[in-house]
Amino acid sequence: MTVAIFWVSPATDMENRMMVRTLLIRGMLVGFLAGILVFSFAKVFGEPQVDHAIAFESAMDEAKAKADLERGIHDVEEPELVSRKLQASYGLLTGVMVYSTAFGGLFALVFSYANGRMKSTDPRVVSVLLAITGIIAVYVVPSIKYPANPPSVGNPDTIGMRTELYFIMMLVSLLGMIAATMLQGRLRQQYNAWTATYLAGACYILIVFTTGELLPAVNEVPSNFPADLLWNFRIDSLGMQIIMWTTLGLGFGAFTEYANRNRFGYRNGANIQLNAH
Amino acid sequence: MSDTAIGSHAIPSPAPIPVREIAPWLVFGLLMLLALYFVGAEEGATSIIPGMYVHEWVHDSRHLLGFPCH
Numbered sequence: 001m002t003v004a005i006f007w008v009s010p011a012t013d014m015e016n017r018m019m020v021r022t023l024l025i026r027g028m029l030v031g032f033l034a035g036i037l038v039f040s041f042a043k044v045f046g047e048p049q050v051d052h053a054i055a056f057e058s059a060m061d062e063a064k065a066k067a068d069l070e071r072g073i074h075d076v077e078e079p080e081l082v083s084r085k086l087q088a089s090y091g092l093l094t095g096v097m098v099y100s101t102a103f104g105g106l107f108a109l110v111f112s113y114a115n116g117r118m119k120s121t122d123p124r125v126v127s128v129l130l131a132i133t134g135i136i137a138v139y140v141v142p143s144i145k146y147p148a149n150p151p152s153v154g155n156p157d158t159i160g161m162r163t164e165l166y167f168i169m170m171l172v173s174l175l176g177m178i179a180a181t182m183l184q185g186r187l188r189q190q191y192n193a194w195t196a197t198y199l200a201g202a203c204y205i206l207i208v209f210t211t212g213e214l215l216p217a218v219n220e221v222p223s224n225f226p227a228d229l230l231w232n233f234r235i236d237s238l239g240m241q242i243i244m245w246t247t248l249g250l251g252f253g254a255f256t257e258y259a260n261r262n263r264f265g266y267r268n269g270a271n272i273q274l275n276a277h
Numbered sequence: 278m279s280d281t282a283i284g285s286h287a288i289p290s291p292a293p294i295p296v297r298e299i300a301p302w303l304v305f306g307l308l309m310l311l312a313l314y315f316v317g318a319e320e321g322a323t324s325i326i327p328g329m330y331v332h333e334w335v336h337d338s339r340h341l342l343g344f345p346c347h
């Protein structure tokens with residue numbers, strides 16, 4: 001009985017602070033595990049597309065060098081800093097693991113704010129909802145405007161502008177999603193959850209659609225670039241994101257539920273200790 | 278107090294963690310963003326570390342994760 005009463009008392013500041021720490025470590029851990037899955041997928045499906053694209057690029061460069069040579073111009077070949085073999089193995093692994101672990105940590109920080117402030121009290125539901133809104137805001141919407149491109153697509157001279165545009169699109173999408181989430185909470189006081197979500201979702205779409213229309217289009221795909229290669233590359237890029245966010249959403253939620261169950265001694269919302277009375 | 282009354286109270290519904298207790302941890306959030314910057318944009322549009330080694334090392338992941346490159 002004393003145990004039950006103990007848990008009812010509000011958590012102290014210290015407990016809350018330690019809670020955030022636990023969540024942060026958990027998030028990074030789940031992100032790391034997600035990274036392993038993402039890397040495996042990228043290695044098997046994504047890398048061949050990157051290789052095809054680089055082969056295309058080399059063929060283009062060779063043709064250009066040959067044409068230049070006939071006109072008496074000697075093209076300087078760029079030195080290779082990191083071998084293709086390293087780029088496709090440890091390089092890819094580094095990038096994916098850092099990306100995934102960092103997103104796991106950020107996910108946990110957002111979760112530590114959202115949990116208890118949303119209608120659902122089940123950490124698994126909160127976690128999944130965050131993952132769904134996360135992938136839409138951070139990847140899907142920015143990529144609809146500025147899709148992922150394989151090597152040889154993209155002019156090196158415009159990298160500054162393209163990076164800027166991509167991050168502007170991502171930032172607007174993220175802020176739009178935060179605004180829509182806050183709006184949904186407000187609307188739910190007047191309407192039911194479905195109506196509130198429809199209206200808030202419509203606002204988000206309006207924000208990102210308007211922004212997308214205002215920002216300039218970027219299309220630097222060479223006219224003879226294989227369409228199926230471009231398609232496969234982009235689908236693999238999406239696949240990696242789906243794997244990462246699914247693992248974060250389901251993994252983090254399940255992990256938290258499991259930890260809470262052990263800590264609070266309840267199962268499916270029923271208190272085991274009190275049931276034993 | 279009946280058991281049911283206690284039972285309904287004892288089920289832990291998550292109390293929101295006050296923002297002031299989350300705030301100190303946002304430092305780590307900034308570190309995560311810095312890490313993402315190194316994967317996504319370093320030695321591309323902007324550069325902190327001279328050379329192209331970081332860019333070349335994370336090159337494939339940069340493309341596959343959807344960041345602009347090349």
Ligand SMILES: [Zn+2]
Nearest residue numbers: 151336346347
């Ligand atoms: Zn590149």
